[in-house]
Amino acid sequence: MTMERHLATAQAHPNIALVKYWGKRDVELNLPAVGSLSITLDRLCTRTTVRFVPDRREDRIRIGGHEDATAAARVSTFLDLLRQRAGVAWGAEVESTNNFPTAAGLASSASGFAALAVAGTRALGLDLAPMELSELARRGSGSAARSLFGGFVEWARGVRADGRDSVARPLLGAQEWPLRVVIAVTARGAKETGSSAGMRRSAETSPFQSAWLDHQDADLAVARTAIARRDFAALAEVAEHSCLKMHALALAARPGLIYWNGATVEGLQRVRALRRAGTAVFFTIDAGPQLKAVCLPDAVTTVAQALREVPGVLEVIECGLGEAAALLDEAGAAA
Numbered sequence: 001m002t003m004e005r006h007l008a009t010a011q012a013h014p015n016i017a018l019v020k021y022w023g024k025r026d027v028e029l030n031l032p033a034v035g036s037l038s039i040t041l042d043r044l045c046t047r048t049t050v051r052f053v054p055d056r057r058e059d060r061i062r063i064g065g066h067e068d069a070t071a072a073a074r075v076s077t078f079l080d081l082l083r084q085r086a087g088v089a090w091g092a093e094v095e096s097t098n099n100f101p102t103a104a105g106l107a108s109s110a111s112g113f114a115a116l117a118v119a120g121t122r123a124l125g126l127d128l129a130p131m132e133l134s135e136l137a138r139r140g141s142g143s144a145a146r147s148l149f150g151g152f153v154e155w156a157r158g159v160r161a162d163g164r165d166s167v168a169r170p171l172l173g174a175q176e177w178p179l180r181v182v183i184a185v186t187a188r189g190a191k192e193t194g195s196s197a198g199m200r201r202s203a204e205t206s207p208f209q210s211a212w213l214d215h216q217d218a219d220l221a222v223a224r225t226a227i228a229r230r231d232f233a234a235l236a237e238v239a240e241h242s243c244l245k246m247h248a249l250a251l252a253a254r255p256g257l258i259y260w261n262g263a264t265v266e267g268l269q270r271v272r273a274l275r276r277a278g279t280a281v282f283f284t285i286d287a288g289p290q291l292k293a294v295c296l297p298d299a300v301t302t303v304a305q306a307l308r309e310v311p312g313v314l315e316v317i318e319c320g321l322g323e324a325a326a327l328l329d330e331a332g333a334a335a
């Protein structure tokens with residue numbers, strides 16, 4: 001029934017990298033220069049409905065109720081991949097909503113392209129396995145490859161030129177080590193330099209690029225082991241290191257990329273102070289000013305309270321670890 005109408009709805013959650021992806025080995029295929037490792041969040045979510053209209057050629061794309069030409073062009077380019085695969089030239093109607101700010105370092109492109117890959121392929125009657133969907137979502141936004149899965153996820157760099165081996169895989173389910181994430185929102189606007197442009201500038205001008213590439217596999221191995229052993233202190237150490245190293249790489253580009261504001265820096269100092277005082281928490285920051293604090297469940301109230309008190313923090317969002325991207329039925333329940 002749904003397939004006959006070429007219609008499907010999917011939901012996906014953003015993910016936050018603990019060992020960061022920064023740099024591409026192939027821009028066209030969106031292949032990463034390094035592997036990465038993330039956690040998928042539960043509360044934040046993108047819901048996307050895709051409907052293909054066989055007798056139409058153009059796409060109509062609304063994100064958060066608005067038509068934005070730049071975002072629409074990116075979505076249409078992605079839909080072309082799906083159309084190619086299905087051998088059709090149908091136009092699509094896409095309606096996508098986030099329950100959190102778009103393009104401000106909260107990984108809206110990750111959940112957005114993961115939901116679009118799941119809904120778009122189903123609307124065309126394509127039946128892809130999760131790893132194939134991960135490969136496809138990667139073409140929209142690198143980190144979207146990871147949002148196909150829940151819990152702890154690793155996205156492989158891969159070595160193949162065609163990218164078939166650069167897909168994500170789940171490492172550990174959300175319930176198997178239920179960490180909490182406290183997000184301190186410190187700005188609401190879209191970021192100045194998007195991640196793709198930032199990665200390009202870092203690779204072309206930062207003197208630290210080769211050191212960044214050289215140490216990633218070791219960081220991934222440490223993080224993998226820490227997760228397998230539920231060793232919070234070891235994960236905290238490597239995750240903060242990876243975050244600060246990615247930002248050091250970007251800061252040393254020309255012109256330097258400064259994704260932080262004052263509240264971001266104040267927040268990370270607070271997280272460090274909490275940890276020194278015995279609270280199981282660490283921070284991470286992506287290509288935007290929001291600070292994410294990852295903690296054990298019993299620390300979440302303390303962490304949220306401490307971050308709420310940081311001057312410049314506009315809002316604090318508490319999340320747990322979330323599940324994989326999924327199709328939804330017409331009532332909005334998991335299909």
Ligand code: PMV
Pocket residue numbers: 016017019020021022036109110141142143144195196286287
């Ligand atoms: O998926 P993109 O192209 O928006 O890149 C994401 C880059 C970081 O969020 C900074 C790091 C990561 O691994 O998610």
